[in-house]
Amino acid sequence: MATIAPLAEAVAQVVRDGDTVAFEGFTHLIPFAAGHEVIRQGRRGLTLVRMTPDVLYDQLIGAGCARKLVFSWGGNPGVGSLHRFRDAVQHGWPRPLELEEHSHAGMANRYVAAASGLPFAVLRGYTGTDLPAQTANIASVTCPFTGEVLTAVAALELDAAVVHAQRADRHGNVQLWGITGVQKEAVLAATRSLVTVEEVVDELEPRPGAVVLPSWVVDYVAEVPGGAHPSYAHDYSVRDNDFYVAWDAISRDRDEFAQWLESIA
Amino acid sequence: MATIAPLAEAVAQVVRDGDTVAFEGFTHLIPFAAGHEVIRQGRRGLTLVRMTPDVLYDQLIGAGCARKLVFSWGGNPGVGSLHRFRDAVQHGWPRPLELEEHSHAGMANRYVAAASGLPFAVLRGYTGTDLPAQTANIASVTCPFTGEVLTAVAALELDAAVVHAQRADRHGNVQLWGITGVQKEAVLAATRSLVTVEEVVDELEPRPGAVVLPSWVVDYVAEVPGGAHPSYAHDYSVRDNDFYVAWDAISRDRDEFAQWLESIA
């Protein structure tokens, strides 16, 4: 059964120094508020996992929370590059950032394997590319029936998963809809989980396209209206595209970024 | 793009002698009307595939359409045994029935592999049981990362899949909801597919929990109101439990069964 708790307490319980942690969200429902709380709590040595690390991960990396990034596409969608990410990779600032890089299909299947309690997943992926030479956790596997050689990826087991959703009920059952990404898989792949929600309601009225996470696979729920801003929560808010554009300038400069960091302290 | 056609034409196009064909449905949405049309058209030598062959498969087997059954649970749910199935297995009547027997988890993963364009799937399954000794298409595979030995099942590629759904729109996009079983996987695993629907509508209004099959992965749609009877279509009809009970007596006796066969001719 999930515990409904204030954000600071929930983050303190779920995200610990040295954790392998995913703040998932595919453009939609990115748990910014929870990520900022991680920055405030000064977590260090995190292995950050996400298919599409964007501005939130730029912030976490720039704040020095991360030692490693496991990902498949790192950019500011529709705007350009992540400058804090680049600064960490190219200049080791504020600290070096180890990379483990995949394709989306590879990452998605790594989550699926972990959510399924399997040590690996099979896919047709990475073929002919330079990625396997640089990335651990990609191997080959032979079909025992046809002899065909396919790609295997290792399960992506997480210490913690943090996602944002539209709603939870008072038992801690969670409901999210719109573009649902790999949030279910991330929560099921994690030892500990936190879901921030737009609102806690008496009853989860069924919604088309909704994914529901039963309370008994969620550890903490925190009510954080607007907790996905500048990303969005379908039917609750729209994406703040201006912030994403503004981030480009903020993040290009270490001092500007430092000021931004103070603004969320 | 799916073609919307009368049932007889659609069945003639989709199900051919000697096919490996699944009429899927997990208690709910079982495509009885399409199956009866297959009996009327006198198809022979079918390899019938289904996780839960129930009364419809008893009928197809008794009518002599099948040469093989690939399945994981064959019974009359809530009632008892399938007597035509037993008669075929135990006495070869009306013809011998070859069996390939799996667990639900194995069958579901075999469909997933085929729907995913992979030759096999990995699971923790069948361990310690007598099934692998009797069943082809179960093997072992070693994790290239951990060395752990897991179970592999071969992809379940179908010539044809037949399912029933609540609705289609005039483009042939199909919508089904309630218990959705493995219908999506069966259609995606098949070379040819037919969906019978309760009704064809102008617009598929979104529904909670609905699975939508885009028109371009469906070959034929046939409007057959009540086409799942005596099974049911969630929000359209209820399960005719009396028929399932009555089937026990009909199917126990070859002559009674023959009379039933005439009744659908």
Added chain:
Amino acid sequence: MTYTSDEMMTVAAARALRDGAVCFVGIGLPSTAANLARRTHAPDLVLVYESGTIGAKPDRLPLSIGDGVLADTAVSVVGVPEIFNYWLQPGRIDVGFLGAAQLDRFGNINTTVIGGDYRNPGVRLPGAGGAPEIAASCREVVVVVRQTRRAFVERVDFVTSFGFGSGPGEREELGLTGAGPRLVITDLGVLRPDPDTRELVLTALHPGVDLATARERTGWDLKVADDLGRGEPPTDRELAVLRELTR
């Protein structure tokens, strides 16, 4: 109130489920018992059915695992591949609740064929369904089965679902993470595996059942616990709720 031995069995099975547990439920007696538990001492019992309904709260007993009432009342409805891969396989389920056509002294279950051989069986049964992986992956398994000499055999004719194989250490060797059958509940009493030998031992009799009957209806030399217990009869409330559910 008077009651039948089947009612006693169902009540005993219901009592074995602690409130809040997550329970993977087969149809028939297990489903009846789980729904009885949810209506009595375990209102927060989570029922998971292999048809993909998670947290179903049926207001009447489903006649099949695919009844519409399960989908209508569930917290979440998922596809069949997902229920096995994401929910059962990783060991998220506390209790797997199974029936059996044959059960042997080491808790192995047969629902496939009886007599003859596999290709030429005496009786062809429905087969495995979800049971092999329920027996393997749930944290523990509870079996509900009527105790007869035909059902309680020295060695099952076919291992559809693995219990303890032929003794201690086999589950571990096979890499099975679930603890296996913890409890077998029959119309006569309760059996549990001996912690050392893994053989099923009679640990309690239902009210009014004598030990001789239990021995007689067991196809092997039944071991009996030193502290053989005696179950409580169904309460009036348990019987009333059960009869309301099954009428």
Added chain:
Amino acid sequence: MTYTSDEMMTVAAARALRDGAVCFVGIGLPSTAANLARRTHAPDLVLVYESGTIGAKPDRLPLSIGDGVLADTAVSVVGVPEIFNYWLQPGRIDVGFLGAAQLDRFGNINTTVIGGDYRNPGVRLPGAGGAPEIAASCREVVVVVRQTRRAFVERVDFVTSFGFGSGPGEREELGLTGAGPRLVITDLGVLRPDPDTRELVLTALHPGVDLATARERTGWDLKVADDLGRGEPPTDRELAVLRELTR
């Protein structure tokens, strides 16, 4: 109407999509072109985005692959694992529509690192996203990229997405089922792989572009088709729809 070279490129890319095709669309120029096609000659073009939206019909251009408008207008929205496993991987998609930071003479694409080595890159780019499997599994691939000497290189610094490797037969040897890059559309013209050598050959120039410019902006010795074509300029309608989409 006057138009920019980017507009010409987008219009040419849109024209390459036949009506009714199922198209896996990356964000940016490919998405603009695909939506332009859907609004002009290809109303039944099926747009699939890696965010899981199938058959999206956005009424305005999405700014990211995860815009709400894609979910609201889609025939079906599925999870990200499903979009890759059930929809892309089995080869159900007709056309994969990709951009590139670097592209080489054999149609290989780099969106990972430029300069230096992988661990110490000159420029760190966003990475692979869905591109490696789009390039591998779609029946064919269309690349939309501005033609510059920096982008059009002899050999990409990093193969993020495989085109033809270093020549004929390599896709087949690797077991790739898709045909690979069929068309590269730039702001200057159109390139296609030579059927024998698989090297990209300039097959058409956009109106007003001279061959010398195309050669100059290519980092390898550009081969030119004997029957070098000349594209049609954007029609007024194409430009009007494009500008309506992107304003």
